[in-house]
Amino acid sequence: MTLVETFFNYDVLAASFPALMRGLLTTFLLGIAGIVFGVTAGLFISLVxxxxxxxxxxxxxxxxxxxxxxPVLVVLILIYYALPFLGLRFSSWTSAALALSIVMAAYSAEVFRSGIQSVPAGQFEAAAALGLPFIVTLRLVVLPQAMRIVIPPTTSNCVSMFKDTALASTVALPELLKEATDAQALHANPSPLIGAAIIYIICLWPMVRFVSLLEKRFQKEKVR
Structure with a gap:
């Protein structure tokens, strides 16, 4: 077989395309869940x-x-395989979402901490002089300024989160990589794996470019 027939077999790719799309949907929903819960928890942990x-x-x-x-994989294995011995049993989906959210929260907490601490302390002092309560100062004065600083690293973490969803295949969750692996075994051809790799790049490359654009924009604003 030629290189194209082995790795870019059109018939195999066409036959496995529906499965890859199902896996992509699972990957997308899993990534969104990890990001939403992880970033929200990370903000709370940073404030604590x-x-x-x-x-x-x-x-x-x-x-x-x-x-x-x-590593995310270690956290996932502990949740899916170890917690049942303690009487806590979760589905593959829940285990993967928990693992991704837990790790994302840790990274997000450090990003938010750095962003909040980069806001000058005088902002708190000025708000206190105006009689604003601490919570109001944090919500209306400090966090809006910190958010501009944390957006680029948070977006970068989101890209990593979507890539880490591939680890969910270890607990038999039918995300994109799992579907590609099953299609490879079914057709005895690696083309579905190449198809999955291309889908990952198509979906994540715009996010990578978005991070770069944000970093350049904020650097220009700092120079001003």
């Missing part, structure tokens, strides 16, 4: 780390350090 009483701050630091150090 910065402003909560010391025991809670230490707990937040411990969480961030542990789950930034632990």
């Amino acid at each position: 780390r910065l402003y909560a009483p010391k025991p809670f701050r230490l707990l937040a630091v411990f969480y961030i350090d542990i789950f930034r150090a632990a």
Whole structure:
């Protein structure tokens, strides 16, 4: 067989296309779930780390350090295979979403912490002088400024999150890579894997370019 027939077999790609689209939908929904829950939890954890009483701050630091150090695959395996021994059993979908959200929250918390701390302390002092409560100051003064700083790294983390959804195939979740692997076995041809790789690139390349554009834009604003 030629290179094209082996890796870019049109008939095999056409036959496996519906399965790849089903896998892409699962990948998309899983990535969105991990991002929404992870970023939301990350913001909360960052606020706990910065402003909560010391025991809670230490707990937040411990969480961030542990789950930034632990690979997503390890967290996924622990949730799916280890927790049932403790009486907690989750589906493949729930396990994957939890693992991605937990790790995303750790990275997002560190990004938000950095963004909030980059806002000058004088902003709090000025707001206090105007009689604004701390929560109002945080919501209306500090967080809007911090968000502009955290958008590029958060978007970059989102790209990584979508790539990490491929790890869900280890718990038999039919996401894009799992569907491609099954199609490869069915047709005895690696073309579905190449098709999945192309789909990943098509979907994630615009996000990568978006991150670059954001970074350039914010660098220009800093220069001004």
